[in-house]
Amino acid sequence: MSMSTGGAKGGPTSDINVTPLVDVMLVLLIIVMLIAPMMQKGVDVALPEADNSGDKPDTADQTVVHIDAQSQLYVNALPVNEVEAIERLKASLESKADKVVYLKGDQNAPYSSIMKMMDALRGAGIESVGLITEERGGNVAQGGGN
Numbered sequence: 189m190s191m192s193t194g195g196a197k198g199g200p201t202s203d204i205n206v207t208p209l210v211d212v213m214l215v216l217l218i219i220v221m222l223i224a225p226m227m228q229k230g231v232d233v234a235l236p237e238a239d240n241s242g243d244k245p246d247t248a249d250q251t252v253v254h255i256d257a258q259s260q261l262y263v264n265a266l267p268v269n270e271v272e273a274i275e276r277l278k279a280s281l282e283s284k285a286d287k288v289v290y291l292k293g294d295q296n297a298p299y300s301s302i303m304k305m306m307d308a309l310r311g312a313g314i315e316s317v318g319l320i321t322e323e324r325g326g327n328v329a330q331g332g333g334n
Contacts, residue, residue: 257296288316
């Protein structure tokens with residue numbers, strides 16, 4: 189009695205079953221796809237609403253200053269104080285073609301803290317400051333064509 193171990197000439201089978209590997213890789217791919225957008229979230233700021241705001245796409249290479257409701261400053265999502273903020277902004281703008289600083293102030297932040305930050309930016313020689321607001325009714329694409 190001889191046991192059959194597969195193969196053409198009686199040798200052992202050397203085929204690898206890749207189905208479990210593919211299953212695991214697909215699950216990992218789905219997990220990465222679900223988690224990746226959550227990782228890009230910056231500072232949680234409730235933006236004020238404005239009627240005359242234009243579209244400004246969020247790009248990774250823009251320089252953003254956040255001011256939350258407790259007047260805490262963040263430069264590109266890193267918490268800083270006012271002196272560190274100006275130093276970090278100058279260093280950030282040196283290497284970028286877009287010399288605009290975008291200011292995202294929470295609608296519950298004291299107006300004085302936003303004005304103080306704008307004065308500090310102007311004092312540091314940064315003239316191009318964009319205020320980021322939210323359209324009334326939320327940032328929803330208006331119209332239907334595409």
